[in-house]
Amino acid sequence: MSIFLVLIIIGVLITLIVESLPSIKSSGIKYLWGKVWDPVQNIYGAYPFLVGTLLTSFIALIISIPFSYAIAIYLGEYNPKGWLSDLLKNTVELIAAVPSIIYGFWGLFILVPLIRTLEIKLQIIPFGVGVFTASIILAVMIIPYGASLGITLIRMVPSPLKEGAYALGATRFEVIRKVIMPYTRTGLFAGVLLSLGRALGETMAVTMLIGNSTAIADTFKNLIFGPGNTMASVIANEFAEADHTLYLSALIELGLVLFAVTVVINLIGKRIITRFTNN
Amino acid sequence: MEPKIGMRNLKSSAFKGVIIFFAFVITIPLIIILLYIIKQGITQVNWHFLTNVPAPPGEKGGGIANALVGSFIMVMLAAVAAVPIGMLAGIYLSENPRTKLAYYSGLCVDILQGVPSIVVGIVVYFWVVKPFGTFSALGGSIALAIMMLPIIIRSTEQTLKLLPDSLKEAALSLGVPYHRVILKVIVPCGFAGILSGITLSIARVIGETAPLLFTALGNRFFSTNLTKPMESLPHVIFNYATSPYDDWHDLAWGASFILLVFVLTLNIVTKVITRKWKIQL
Numbered sequence: 001m002s003i004f005l006v007l008i009i010i011g012v013l014i015t016l017i018v019e020s021l022p023s024i025k026s027s028g029i030k031y032l033w034g035k036v037w038d039p040v041q042n043i044y045g046a047y048p049f050l051v052g053t054l055l056t057s058f059i060a061l062i063i064s065i066p067f068s069y070a071i072a073i074y075l076g077e078y079n080p081k082g083w084l085s086d087l088l089k090n091t092v093e094l095i096a097a098v099p100s101i102i103y104g105f106w107g108l109f110i111l112v113p114l115i116r117t118l119e120i121k122l123q124i125i126p127f128g129v130g131v132f133t134a135s136i137i138l139a140v141m142i143i144p145y146g147a148s149l150g151i152t153l154i155r156m157v158p159s160p161l162k163e164g165a166y167a168l169g170a171t172r173f174e175v176i177r178k179v180i181m182p183y184t185r186t187g188l189f190a191g192v193l194l195s196l197g198r199a200l201g202e203t204m205a206v207t208m209l210i211g212n213s214t215a216i217a218d219t220f221k222n223l224i225f226g227p228g229n230t231m232a233s234v235i236a237n238e239f240a241e242a243d244h245t246l247y248l249s250a251l252i253e254l255g256l257v258l259f260a261v262t263v264v265i266n267l268i269g270k271r272i273i274t275r276f277t278n279n
Numbered sequence: 280m281e282p283k284i285g286m287r288n289l290k291s292s293a294f295k296g297v298i299i300f301f302a303f304v305i306t307i308p309l310i311i312i313l314l315y316i317i318k319q320g321i322t323q324v325n326w327h328f329l330t331n332v333p334a335p336p337g338e339k340g341g342g343i344a345n346a347l348v349g350s351f352i353m354v355m356l357a358a359v360a361a362v363p364i365g366m367l368a369g370i371y372l373s374e375n376p377r378t379k380l381a382y383y384s385g386l387c388v389d390i391l392q393g394v395p396s397i398v399v400g401i402v403v404y405f406w407v408v409k410p411f412g413t414f415s416a417l418g419g420s421i422a423l424a425i426m427m428l429p430i431i432i433r434s435t436e437q438t439l440k441l442l443p444d445s446l447k448e449a450a451l452s453l454g455v456p457y458h459r460v461i462l463k464v465i466v467p468c469g470f471a472g473i474l475s476g477i478t479l480s481i482a483r484v485i486g487e488t489a490p491l492l493f494t495a496l497g498n499r500f501f502s503t504n505l506t507k508p509m510e511s512l513p514h515v516i517f518n519y520a521t522s523p524y525d526d527w528h529d530l531a532w533g534a535s536f537i538l539l540v541f542v543l544t545l546n547i548v549t550k551v552i553t554r555k556w557k558i559q560l
Binding site for chain 1: 287288290291294295297298299300301302303304305306308309311312313315316364368371372380381383384386387388389390391392393394395396397398399401402404405406425428432482485486487488489492493513516517520521528531535538539542543546550
């Protein structure tokens with residue numbers, strides 16, 4: 001049965017590569033930085049989607065890091081036991097449990113109008129949907145992944161280390177900054193990597209909120225607030241309507257890129273964690 | 280020269296305040312989302328809603344019976360496929376942790392856990408939908424099963440690894456054959472952990488939309504035919520949420536509410552199981 005598992009992964013990889021061959025043959029490596037995505041004229045460049053994916057993921061990551069670190073420090077160090085910490089821990093797990101389609105739906109009806117009013121105040125074209133909106137929802141969705149790993153890691157810091165620092169007269173903040181943080185740094189970084197992997201592949205919520213525009217924005221403001229597209233959202237939107245082989249295979253190549261990137265990120269993250277927990 | 284102790288204490292307290300603020304602020308969006316879904320959804324849910332298929336736009340009424348049944352069939356079918364495979368693989372991984380095959384399949388579990396759900400959808404499209412020439416519930420189930428596997432495998436493996444070796448050794452020394460030791464001693468002892476992994480994986484996939492987009496597709500009508508397109512709860516939400524009709528939005532809120540109830544119940548069940556048997560997942 002374990003062989004079966006290995007076969008699934010190999011099968012996934014082979015299917016993706018074989019099916020994206022027509023596109024790889026016709027566009028070659030240029031595919032990755034071609035700026036135009038025009039199915040009608042059979043020109044496929046993935047650059048706008050790469051930018052969109054990286055942008056949403058990194059904005060989401062930046063928003064989420066303070067929260068997930070705070071939860072990790074609070075539940076790992078300040079308040080590891082008791083009903084309040086149980087309550088908070090369960091709530092954070094609940095955030096991960098809510099299906100992404102529900103985040104998307106809620107975002108579409110509540111967050112989008114809010115962002116629209118904000119954009120009118122900032123005097124930007126009020127799309128409502130866009131990269132920024134998608135990033136906010138994405139940030140909420142990935143917080144639990146960084147946080148739950150962080151909690152475990154911070155609890156693993158040996159207490160003699162902390163006690164030593166306290167004995168030298170360090171305050172709690174100093175212990176956290178100079179003992180706990182350096183000790184757990186690589187592990188927390190792995191947590192960030194794993195939530196990045198989540199964010200890159202997230203499909204439904206992003207598809208509903210990003211606005212699905214294949215053009216690349218001209219100004220910085222439009223890049224952040226205007227509609228965009230990620231690799232996953234393009235696939236979700238256009239896969240069903242791809243009517244010729246090259247179009248379809250260009251979309252699958254996107255899937256292949258997405259697969260490769262998330263696999264690499266996840267494996268690096270997992271490797272760091274295993275090394276950390278074994279030491 | 281270090282700053283004064285008063286200053287340092289102040290800094291420490293201030294930091295604690297910031298941490299507590301950030302840690303608890305995150306519960307606000309969750310509470311808002313949950314309350315909003317409940318508020319919008321609970322008024323939609325009644326017997327008519329649960330037992331009827333969607334009405335055409337403009338007409339009042341209509342329900343999500345086809346999506347409920349569809350989701351149920353597909354998730355159950357996925358579980359039937361994924362549970363035995365996942366359990367066997369998990370048992371193998373915990374019994375033979377040092378072999379080469381275990382290393383590679385462990386690696387594959389890690390990879391599978393990180394694969395974006397949309398990619399699973401694409402792949403199953405080429406494995407099932409294209410050869411058969413039609414979107415089918417079967418394809419949806421296979422996609423869901425692939426997503427369930429890593430969770431079941433990992434929970435089985437983790438639970439069985441926690442069992443003391445003496446348990447197995449005692450059974451073996453009584454002359455019980457190896458396969459019976461696994462079936463009658465190891466698996467029953469770790470049953471709660473395996474069960475919690477199964478409920479968790481069901482909770483995870485019941486809300487998955489992306490792998491169903493290109494496989495089960497969705498169906499406006501009531502269908503239990505596995506070789507035909509089938510509706511599912513998350514897909515019905517996606518379709519109706521992005522539609523321009525208010526009636527359909529209401530349907531989608533109702534469907535979201537039902538989906539949320541399912542997911543939360545399954546999560547609580549998992550919690551109760553793990554709490555009762557004190558398992559760490």
